Structures are given as C-alpha cells and as structure tokens.
Amino acid sequence: MADTSQRALRLLSLLMARHQWSLGELASRLGVSERTARRDIETLRGLDYPITTVRGPGGGYRLDTGHALPSLRFDDDQALAVAVALQTAPSTVFGLADDSARALETLTQAMPARVRASMETLRLTRLRNYWEFPAPPVDPDTLTAVAGAVRHRHVLAIGTLRPDGSRALPGDTDFAPARRVEPHHLVVWAARWYLVAYDLAEEAWRIHRVDRLVPRPTTQPFTARALPGGDVARFVMTSHDRGDTPTAWPCTGTARLDLPAGVVARWAPGGSVVEHLDADHCRLTLGAWSWAGVAGILATFDTGITDVTPAELVDACHRLAERWSAAAGPTS
Template structure:
C-alpha cells in the first residue's frame, strides 16, 4: 500500500480527471479498501478540497466547487498548456497581464526541469500599437460581468461610448442606455466584442467591450434567439466586412495584373488568382467599399486592367482624382454622395 501522502495525491488526481467516481471503483484504482477511501476523502476535506459524496446504486464522490481555490494537480500536457496560455495572455487585450505573469511564475517554480525547459523555449513578444493609437484593454471584471450575463441569459443594460472622431473632449452627448440580449463574447484582432440582440433597434449588433459600462441589476431572463447563419465567427467576420449576412464582401471586382500569378498569390489572402500567362494573371478580390477595393488592387506595382464591374472603374477614377489633387497639394473636396460605398460599411 502506498504511503498516505502519495495516496492522497493519487486520489486527488483521479477526482480531477472525471466528475463522478463510484467509491468501489476508487478503492480498486488505489488498491485500498472502501473504508480507506472514506478516510482519505475526509483528509482532503480537511485540506480544503470540497469533496462531496453522492448517493446512488454504487455511491461515490466528486470534487465540487468551493469558496477558495485549493492546490491543483496537472499532468505534463496540462501544465505546458497552462503555461503557454499564461504566456500569451498579454496579447488577448484582457487586462490580466500582471496576474498572468505572477501565475506563470508560480506554475513554473513547481515544474520539473524537463517541463520548465519546454516552456522557457517559448518566447512570445507582444507587439504594442503606436503611442498615438493605444491598444484598448478590457478589465477582467468587465469580461466576467459580460460573460456571466451571456451564460445566465439575462438582459443586459449598459452605457455605450460610440466612436465619434468629430466630437471634441467633453462634447459627447448623453445617450440612453442600451438594452440587449447578450449572446457571445468574442475576441477579434486583439479587441473584445459583445455580440448581442439590441432590443430597442430590433437587430443584431456587435459592441466593443472597452466602450461598455454595465448597469446593474441585469434584466429578466430571455430565450436565446438564433444567430443569423448560426456561426458566431462567420457572423462577426461578415459584420466587419460590411456584408448583409451572406458571408461575402459587399463589393467584389476583377482586374488583370501584369504580374505572375505566383507572385500575386503570396500577397492575396481571401482573393482568387487565375494565371493567364507567364507574367499576367486575373485577380478577384472583395472589400467593404469600392474605393477600398480599388486601393487593394493598386497596392500591386503593376499595370492594371479593370474587368468589372463598372463601379470598380468609377472607384479607380475617383482615387485618380484624389491622388492628383494630393500630389498638387490641394486636397480634393469631400464626396457628398455617389456609390462609392456598398450596402453597409464596417462595424465601428
């Protein structure tokens, strides 16, 4: 029979591996009697582990949630995965950088040398944004508040600070609080967003979490609606593209470039490149507006032939006038209308 301390660690490891353990099966796995299992469970309780007994045909035990976090056991794979997650936590936009660093130091200190070497080989550098465009961080308490509302399916009320480049300091008007049914909390490009159904606007919206100030208490519980398309990742990507729920860019066009297809394809992510010859290819791209699409084609240093549609040709003409004005030092007037933008622009 193993020593009591070793047996307690083995028992704790088993209790963490699955939710319910019949007492007889625990005794068999530990090679002890059911009476010894009961005594060891009592010892774990004295150490602060919330082990509860459940009734049933066999009866058994489970490791439940308690009021404090007791020491935990991790196998090699779990320990490395935890260390990797902690090391990359600073890149998520959540305000947990210092807590993650302290947690990583705690985990690393008790790791065996073989595992410590593995995580020390992983070096992650968080690239900070320019000083004039600081990357917004979201406090962990706000993320847990939003996540709790999503999980509880409770209507959430909050004040929302919109993007207002024209407004000066202190000139932002007071807006009524938003009332939404929160459905998903997602991260995109280092920022956190809340996907919710806006009750006052009767439509789905994507809110930047760093602009949300929750109001308490939360509202009544609701029955979740079906998200358009059913896939939150596709939904958020479509909103940022300015699409109308189709999953495609609202503006899409084709050009012919005097460049090899192999060269163009290296710099094209979601476009389609068709080889037309040794130094000639057809490129199909999408964007949220026609000028933005024309500018995407223009980044290739090559002769461009517009295939279509006509709106793309108009966008090239518009950019040509703007660039000509810029080179002459006289900014072009702001557009007052036209069809430069597609059905919807990107989410602010």
C-alpha cells in the first residue's frame, strides 16, 4: 500500500509538471508496467483529480483544471520559493495578509524537516510603507548567507558594493574594508531587503541594504542584544541612514524640510535618502518620473521646505503653486 501511495504522489507530480504524457512515458518514469501505471491513474481519478484521456495518435493523459483546487505537490526548491514569495509579496492588494499567513502556515506544516529549516533561515520581518518602488534584485547566495547568519547567530563580515553594483577594490577612493557585524534581523520594507546589525567596530546599531552587501559568513557565535526601543519596525522606519542610495529616476532633487529625520525617514519613498541636519530639520533627496512628481511628494510632508535644488525642481514648485492656487479659488 505504501508503494502504491508513493507512486500515486509521484504520478501526480509528473502530471503537474507537463501538459501531457503518453502511458509509456509515465510507466517508464514510475518504473512500473503500463498496466500498473493505468491503475495508478484510476487511483488518482478516484480521489477527484481531473485526469483526461487524450485519444488518437500522440495521445496520452493530462491533468485538467478541476472545479476545486486539488492537493499540490512541490519539490524542495518549489516549496521554498512559494514560502519566500508569501513573505515578500508586495502589499498592493488589500485584505490578503491573513490569507497569506494561513497559506504559509499550511505550507510550513507540510514541509519535510530539511525544507522547513531552509525556510526558517529566510524567516523575515516585512514592514509597510505607502510607497513601493522597484528595487535591485538580491543575489540568492547573498540572501542565503545573510539569513543563515541571522538564524544561527554568527558574526558576519560584510563589504559594501558601489551604488552601481560594482565592487570597489583596494586602492580605489571609495574602497572600504570588510566590517564585522552581529546580524540580528532581516527586514523587507518598501520592496527592499535590509539587515539590522550591531557593528562591532563602531559599537553601534546599523542598517544595511542587503543588495549592496558582500557577505562572508563566519562560525563565531554571538549573544543576542536588545534592540534600542525593542521594536524593529519602528527602528528601521525611523532611521535616517539605511544605506540607501537614490533610485535612478529621470528627475532627482533635494530639499531641506522642517521635520526631524526620523519622521521623514518613516514616510519617505524607498530609494530616497534622508540626511540628518539637526533635531528639527533634515534634507531629503528623492526622485520621480517628472519634476512635478518630485514637488508633489515633497508637498505631502506638509511642512516648511527650503533650499530646493535643482532649478528645474524650483520651477516645478512654482507651477504647482499656481495650479493649487487656481484650484483653491479666491480666499474668503
């Protein structure tokens, strides 16, 4: 009975992997006779899997779309990919958070131990932002190395790539030697991956863009530290230095805002840069498809704005001011 069940699952996996199979191909893949393969097909049909017989030359069997979602069978890589996707899918559709969490829990329970361990390595925190912008893809090896160090509490040596993704070499003006950090949290926010880590040389907490890291794992263990404030979401969203560089937009400008850097950092678009000036002021660098777009985003902060550059952004601010004035009508 156990052999029959295993063959049925293997047969189901084959039918899901390709549009159509001949009986001979299925029997060969299963290592059984055609008569046994035909019996296994009937077993799946008895479990309500819609398997259709295709008649004529070149015929065979195919798994059709049924009226209900059948049980699915994934290989290890497919299961891991689905688990990561459920955690990192952009928050562009409202009302699916609970469903995604339930789906992830169901998938996790069905995973063999080896796959569950890999998935737990990539367990992360996802934060929400009102802006979602495309981010550079993260190298899978980099992500695995960083996630593994977080999970196993091992010190991580990290180098940093240039903003264009190239690696600085010794002798370059922007070369920085690898730093040793204690990696505590892996976070996804505004479609970007961040590492929250304690820098051993600076003796301070830092946030790093994972797509700009060159990690070198170690086996040196460390003891978990208490994050300032204890809230990783707030720490990431209110930190003005997250290792971000301006996204490559057609129009990029800067302005001085009469707000603390921590406030602006929480709501600034991903890929923008917030520079701390003093307790009540910061400088925001951001981009958009047009100068009016940059000016419009600046206006959403509803505060005093000065030192606007470049001149194209200043002109856009004047044009929007005229439009808003006309739209508001005469002052009562």
